[in-house]
Amino acid sequence: MTHVLTAGLSHILRLRCVRCDAEYPTDSGHLICPACGRDGILDVEFDYAAIAERLTRESLAANPDTTHWRYAPLMPLVNPERRPPLAVGGSPLYSCPRLAAELGVNEILIKDDGLNPTASLKDRASSVGVAKALEAGATVITCASTGNAASSLAGAAASVGMEAHIFVPARAPEAKVAQLLVFGAKVYVVEGTYEDAFELSMACAERLGWYNRNSGINPYLVEGKKTVGLEIAEQCGWQPPDWVFASVGDGCSIYGLWKGLWEAEQLGLSHRVPRLIGVQAAGAAPIVEAAHSESDLVPIAAETLADSICVGTPRNWRKALNAVAESDGKWLTVTDDEILDAMRVLGARAGVFGEPAGVTAFAGAVKAAKMGLIGSNDRVCAVVSGNGLKDVVNAIRATGQARRVPPDIEAVMKIVRP
Numbered sequence: 108m109t110h111v112l113t114a115g116l117s118h119i120l121r122l123r124c125v126r127c128d129a130e131y132p133t134d135s136g137h138l139i140c141p142a143c144g145r146d147g148i149l150d151v152e153f154d155y156a157a158i159a160e161r162l163t164r165e166s167l168a169a170n171p172d173t174t175h176w177r178y179a180p181l182m183p184l185v186n187p188e189r190r191p192p193l194a195v196g197g198s199p200l201y202s203c204p205r206l207a208a209e210l211g212v213n214e215i216l217i218k219d220d221g222l223n224p225t226a227s228l229k230d231r232a233s234s235v236g237v238a239k240a241l242e243a244g245a246t247v248i249t250c251a252s253t254g255n256a257a258s259s260l261a262g263a264a265a266s267v268g269m270e271a272h273i274f275v276p277a278r279a280p281e282a283k284v285a286q287l288l289v290f291g292a293k294v295y296v297v298e299g300t301y302e303d304a305f306e307l308s309m310a311c312a313e314r315l316g317w318y319n320r321n322s323g324i325n326p327y328l329v330e331g332k333k334t335v336g337l338e339i340a341e342q343c344g345w346q347p348p349d350w351v352f353a354s355v356g357d358g359c360s361i362y363g364l365w366k367g368l369w370e371a372e373q374l375g376l377s378h379r380v381p382r383l384i385g386v387q388a389a390g391a392a393p394i395v396e397a398a399h400s401e402s403d404l405v406p407i408a409a410e411t412l413a414d415s416i417c418v419g420t421p422r423n424w425r426k427a428l429n430a431v432a433e434s435d436g437k438w439l440t441v442t443d444d445e446i447l448d449a450m451r452v453l454g455a456r457a458g459v460f461g462e463p464a465g466v467t468a469f470a471g472a473v474k475a476a477k478m479g480l481i482g483s484n485d486r487v488c489a490v491v492s493g494n495g496l497k498d499v500v501n502a503i504r505a506t507g508q509a510r511r512v513p514p515d516i517e518a519v520m521k522i523v524r525p
Contacts, residue, residue, distance in 0.1 A: 117154075117157075118153060118154050118157055118158055118180065119133045119151055119152065119153055119154070119183055120152045120153060120154050121133065121152050122135065122137060122149040122150070122151060122152070122326060123149065123150050123152055124140035124142070124143055124147045124148070124149055124150075125147075125148050125149070125150055125425045125426055125429065126140065126143045126146050126147050126148070126425065127140060127142055127143050127147065129142060129143075129147075131149070137149065138319065138324050138325050138326060139324055139326075145323070145324070145422070148323070148324075148326065148422065148423060148425065148426060149326040150326060150329075150426070151183050151326055151327065151329075151330055153181065153370075155370070155373045155374060158180045158181060158374065159374045159375060161180045162178070162180045162181065162374060162376075163374075163376075164345065164376055167341065167376075173194075173196075173197040174194050174195055174196045174197050175195050175196025175197065175231055175234070175331070175334035175337075175338070176190065176195075176196070177196075178334050178337050181330070181333075181337070181370060182235065182330060182331075183235070183239070183327050183330050184235070184238055184239070184242065185242050186242065189238055189241045189242060190234060190235075190237075190238040190241075191233075191234050191237050191238065191263045191266045191267050192266055192267075193224040193230070193234065193262065193263060193266050194224065195223055195224060195230045195231055195234045195331075196223070196230075196231060196334050196335075196338060197338070198218065198219055198220045198221075198222045198223060198335075198338070199218075199219050199222065200216050200217070200218050200219075200338070200339060200342040200343070200488075201216065201217045201219065201457060201459065202214055202215070202216055203215050203216070203217055203456065203457045205456050205457070206452075206453075206456050206457055207487075209456070210472065210473065210476040210481075210487070211476055211483055212476060212481055212482070212483060212485050212486070212487050213483065213484050213485055213486050214348070214486045214487065215472065215486075215487045215488070215489065216339075216343070216348060216486070216487065216488040216489070217453070217457055217459050217469070217488075217489055217491060218335065218338075218339055218488060218489070218490045218491060219459050219461075219491050220335060220465075220490060220491060220492050220493070221459075221460070221461055221462070221465055221491055221492070221493050221494030221495070221497075222494070223259075224259075224262055225255075225258045225259045225261075225262040225286060225290075226255075226258075226493060226494035226496065226497060227255035227258070227259055227415075227465070227492060227493040227494065227497070228255075228332065228335060228360060228490070228492040228493065229252075229255040229256045229258075229259035229260075229332075229492075229493075230259045230262070230263070231331040231332050231334050231335060231363075232256065232259065232322060232328040232329070232331040232332050232359070232363075233256065233259035233260040233262070233263040233264075233320065233328075233331070234263050234331055235327055235328060235330055235331035236248070236250075236260065236263070236318075236320040236325060236327065236328055236331070237260070237263040237264055237266075237267060237269060237320075239318075239325075239327050240269065240318040240320070241267065241269070243318060245269070245317070245318035246269060246270060247269070247270045247271075247272065247315070247316075247317045247318065248260065248264055248269055248270070248271050248272075248317060248318040248319075248320050249271070249272045249273070249274070249308050249311055249312050249317040249318070249319060249320065249321075250273060250274070250308060250319070250320040250321050250322075251273075251274040251275070251297075251301065251304040251305040251306075251307065251308035251309075251321060252273065252274075252275055252279075252301075252304075253275070253276060253278075253279060253301050253356070253414050253415050253416075253417055253418065254275060254279045254280060254283035254284075254414055254415055254497065255283065255415050255464075255492075255493050255497070256320075256322065257273040257274075257275050257279075257283065257287055257292075257294075258283050258286040258287055258290070260273065260292075260320050261273055261286065261287045261290035261291070261292035262286070262290050264290070264292070265290040265291050265292075270293070271290075271291075271292040271293065272292070272293045272295070272308075272311065272317060273287050273292045273293065273294050273295065274295045274297055274304040274305075274307050274308040274311075275287070275294065275295070275296055275297065275304055276296075276297055276299060276300055276301045276303065276304050277296055277297065277298055277299070278414060278417070279296065279414065280414060280497060280498045280500070282496065282497050282498065282499065283497055283498075284296065295307070300408075300409075300419065301409075301417065301418055301419070302406075302419060302420045305321065305323070305420075305422075308321060309321065309324070321422075322357060322359040322422070322423060323357060323359070323421075323422025323423055324422070328359060328363075329359050329362055329363040329366065329423075329426070330363075330366075331363070332359060332360050332362075332363025332364070332367075333363040333364070333366040333367035333370065334363075334367055335360075335363065335364055335367060335490060336351075336363065336364045336365065336366065336367025336368040336369075336370075336371070337367040337368075337370065337371055338367075339351065339364075339367075339368065339488060339490075340367070340368055340371040340376065340377045341371075341376070343377075345371070345376050345377040345378070346377070346378070347368060347371075347377050347379065347380070347381045348381050348485075348486035348487055348488045349381060349382065349481075349485040349486050349487065350381055350382050350383075350384060350436075350472075350475075350481055350485060350486075350487045350488070351364065351368070351381045351382075351383050351384070351487075351488045351489075351490065352383075352384045352386055352468040352469065352471045352472045352475070352487070352488065352489040352490065353383060353384070353385055353386065353468050353490050353492075354386055354387075354413075354415075354416055354464050354465065354466075354467035354468045354471075354490070354492055355385040355386060355387050355394055355395075355416060355421075355427055356387075356391070356415060356416030356417070356418040356421065356464065357418050357421045357422055357423050358394055358421045358422070358423035358424045358425075358426055358427030358428075359422075359423040359426065359427075360492065361383060361385050361427050361430050361431070362423060362426035362427055362429070362430040364383065364430070364490065365380070365383055365430035365431075365433065365434055366430070368380045368381060368434075369433070380433075380434055381434065381488070382434050382435050382436045382437070383430060383431050383434040383436035384431075384436055384437045384438070384439055384471055384472075384475060384480075385398075385427060385430075385431050385436065385437075385438050385439070386438075386439050386440070386441060386467050386468050386470065386471030387416065387438070387439075387440050387441075387467075388411035388412075388413045388416055388417070388440065388441065388442075388443065388446065388464075388467060389411070389440040389441060389442045389443070390409060390410040390411040390417075390443070391407070391409035391410065391411045391413070391416060391417045391418060391419065392440045393405060393406060393407045393409075393418075393419060393420075393421060393424070394421055394424045394427050394428065394438070395438045395439070395440050397424060397428065398428055398431070398438045399438065404421065404424040406419050406420040407419045411443055411446075411463075412443045412446065412447075412463050412501055412504075413443070413446055413462075413463035413464040413467055414463070414464065414498070415462065415463075415464030415465070415492070415493055415497075416464040416467060437475075437480065439471045439474055439475060441467060441470040441471055441474055443463075445470045445473070445474065446463050446466060446467055446470050447463070447501065447504060447505040448470070448473075448505070449461075449466040449467070449469045449470035449473060450462075450463065450466050450495065450501070450502060450505040450506075451505045451506055452469075452473070453466050453469050453491070454495070454506075459491055460494060460495035460496070460502070461491040461492075461493060461494065461495050462493040462494060462495050462496075462497040462498045462501070462502075463498060463501050464492060464493055465491045465492045465493035465494065465495070465497075466491060468489040468490050468491065468492070469489040469491065471489070472487055472489045510522060
């Protein structure tokens with residue numbers, strides 16, 4: 108599969124297939140490896156020696172841009188000015204002493220990426236995807252999504268006047284579908300699974316010539332997601348934590364997280380790469396199973412309330428496994444009950460409201476602490492990838508209903524002081 112790409116990416120060395128290691132020039136037009144087909148996910152390789160001359164601690168400290176475009180020299184764009192105007196990135200990194208004490212670690216940091224424009228980490232990917240679509244001269248863009256990639260694409264496309272056609276499975280939360288409609292996207296609720304929605308999106312992209320934003324096909328999406336890793340390194344004063352936990356569905360986000368942290372080290376900005384722990388929901392954990400069995404991924408029928416990571420056939424599983432292995436990291440699963448508990452604890456102890464998939468990383472940190480995988484001297488970071496307002500049904504499920512009282516102070520007194 109190919110799509111027109113603009114030549115002139117002098118800061119990119121090549122595209123490399125993660126399956127067969129074949130190399131392709133940046134102007135080849137390939138989104139996937141022709142020899143490997145869809146299994147041939149490509150990775151973008153940069154000229155770090157050249158970039159290091161432009162991107163330094165000093166240049167970043169002097170840069171007033173707080174969005175993820177502050178890392179533009181590491182972005183795969185021909186013309187950085189052709190990018191969506193939404194203020195993506197620059198999300199806060201909170202140190203949470205109360206949580207650290209409860210977990211028995213030196214420090215726990217919460218990266219709240221639910222504060223991006225459409226309330227998820229996926230805004231980082233979609234901003235780059237839309238910029239690449241503009242460079243390619245596309246007027247229509249498409250993707251399939253369990254929810255967050257869809258809303259992020261719809262918002263980014265709306266901001267530049269591009270038509271977006273979005274395919275979501277029937278289980279997508281109503282709030283996420285509402286976002287799509289508000290952003291003016293053409294929305295198709297597919298009567299089937301995420302995999303069914305993905306195949307339909309792929310078929311439409313092929314037949315109608317729409318620009319393909321799907322992260323399982325388009326290698327440039329991860330280059331937006333990696334900025335979360337670069338931000339964590341920079342916000343830690345280039346002294347990154349010992350461990351970083353990430354929720355995993357398709358696998359693109361954790362690879363992007365690792366790549367950003369790794370690039371910070373490659374450029375001499377930070378001194379090391381943290382160890383990554385990839386966390387999947389127990390009912391949707393084919394990548395964890397592949398890691399533990401040391402074999403290729405076997406698709407499953409995924410089932411979890413964490414809709415954004417309910418992926419039975421992840422396309423970026425090789426990149427995900429590579430990222431965790433390269434960092435000498437680990438893999439964990441958490442139950443839906445542990446995810447719901449993490450929603451409640453993170454909100455009540457840190458004031459951060461995450462959706463189920465968004466708090467899965469933190470649920471993994473809690474479990475790792477109980478298992479003794481992380482120690483009392485460790486600094487730990489958990490990435491919250493999506494805002495809790497995306498799924499208020501499960502938020503209420505996590506906390507229970509509010510008390511109902513008549514407009515009478517005595518009724519309140521009976522509750523407060525029974």
